[in-house]
Amino acid sequence: MMEKEYAFYRGEEILATGTIAEIARTVGVKVETIKWYKYPSSKKRSTYSSLVPLDDEEDVS
Template sequence: MSNPEKEYALYKGDKLLAIGTKKEIANQLGVKISTIDFYTHPSYAKRTSEEKGRRLIEI
C-alpha cells in the first residue's frame, strides 16, 4: 500500500505563500527542504512573531 506525501500550506501571517508537499514548497521558494522543515520547529516559532514568521500547516 503506498503512502502519499503529506500536503502543507505555508503562511506568513495571514498571507498564503505556497501549497504542496515539502519538496514542492521548497522548489517554489527556491530553498532547501531542510529550511521548510525548520519552519515546523518550536525554536523557530519562539524566534519569530505570528505576523512575520512563516508557519507550515499540514492540510
C-alpha cells in the first residue's frame, strides 16, 4: 500500500506535496511537526499553515 500524499500550505501558497516525510524534508522541519498539522488542535491554533490530504479517487467535475 502506498503512503498517503498531502499538500502543505502556508497561507494560500502551496509549499510542498508528497508524503509526510517528503514534505518535512522539503520544508526543513521534523516529521512530527508535519504530522501535527493533521490534528484538529492544529486547525484550532493556526489557520496560517495546513496539511491537506490529496485524494486520488475524488472526481472533480
